[in-house]
Every structure is written in C-alpha cells, then in structure tokens.
Amino acid sequence: LERTFSILKPDATRRNLTGAINAIIEKAGLRIVAQKRIHMTRGQAETFYGVHKDRPFFGELVEFMTSAPVVVQVLEGENAIAKYREVMGATNPANAAPGTIRKEFALSVGENSAHGSDAAETAAQEIAQFFAGNEIVG
Numbered sequence: 742l743e744r745t746f747s748i749l750k751p752d753a754t755r756r757n758l759t760g761a762i763n764a765i766i767e768k769a770g771l772r773i774v775a776q777k778r779i780h781m782t783r784g785q786a787e788t789f790y791g792v793h794k795d796r797p798f799f800g801e802l803v804e805f806m807t808s809a810p811v812v813v814q815v816l817e818g819e820n821a822i823a824k825y826r827e828v829m830g831a832t833n834p835a836n837a838a839p840g841t842i843r844k845e846f847a848l849s850v851g852e853n854s855a856h857g858s859d860a861a862e863t864a865a866q867e868i869a870q871f872f873a874g875n876e877i878v879g
C-alpha cells in the first residue's frame with residue numbers, strides 16, 4: 742500500500758468542511774492513518790512550498806496557508822498518490838471534474854481546499870516534515 746500527504750487548507754477549516762472532505766476521501770477507499778490540526782508557521786509554509794518560491798503567487802500562497810488552521814494527514818491505499826490527486830480534482834476548480842473535492846468546495850485556484858503529494862519522493866518528504874513515524878498508525 743502507498744501513502745500520500747494531504748492538507749485540508751485554511752479555506753476548508755474556516756468553512757467547517759473537514760468532515761465533508763474526509764467523507765469523500767474515505768469513500769474513495771483511502772484510509773486516514775494520521776491526522777492533526779495545526780496552525781502552520783510562516784517557516785513551515787515556506788519550506789513546504791519551497792519549490793514554488795520564485796513563482797509570482799508564492800507570497801500570497803504562504804499568507805493564505807498561515808491565515809487559519811489546516812489539517813495535515815497521511816492517507817494510505819492502493820495507488821494513494823494518484824488516487825488522491827484524482828479525488829481532489831484539477832488545481833483550478835473551474836477545471837475540476839464533478840464530484841471532486843475542488844469542484845465541490847474550492848473557492849479559487851489559490852483557495853483550493855486541499856493539497857496532495859504529486860510523486861512518491863515528495864510524499865515521503867512532506868510526510869516527514871509534519872509527522873513522526875510513531876504518529877502514523879496504519
């Protein structure tokens with residue numbers, strides 16, 4: 742079984758949507774094997790999105806991700822990385838398929854409700870940034 746890293750973003754926690762999103766995740770056959778609510782520090786957000794540091798939206802992205810609590814998660818399942826990307830839908834909700842998290846809940850390309858790792862290597866890095874091994878209970 743594969744693991745991926747997920748964040749339920751500030752626009753989702755603000756609107757009390759974490760349970761509704763978790764229901765979609767679980768219905769898709771992904772198991773939530775670790776989960777905690779945190780308020781990301783600026784440093785955590787800058788490290789997490791380091792790959793985007795030269796993009797024009799970087800400042801706005803860090804501002805948004807630290808604007809309210811988030812829920813960080815580890816999801817486990819068959820092909821969890823690709824499956825969760827599919828369940829989230831396209832980055833821009835205008836392009837997201839019906840039934841996906843972003844189509845149902847995202848407000849904009851920035852405030853798009855969820856993050857999911859894009860590859861095995863990034864999943865491992867992202868999980869390690871937020872969880873100790875003994876916090877993940879499969």
Ligand code: GTP
Pocket residue numbers: 798801802831832850851852853855856857858859
């Ligand atoms: P993640 O799962 O969050 O990594 O989304 P993604 O892989 O679908 O998108 P990408 O890695 O390209 O961008 C990371 C995040 O940056 C997105 O989820 C958005 O929250 C944010 N983002 C991307 N493009 C824009 C943009 O044009 N404007 C703003 N404000 N934010 C953006």
Ligand code: MG
Pocket residue numbers: 859
């Ligand atoms: Mg990405």
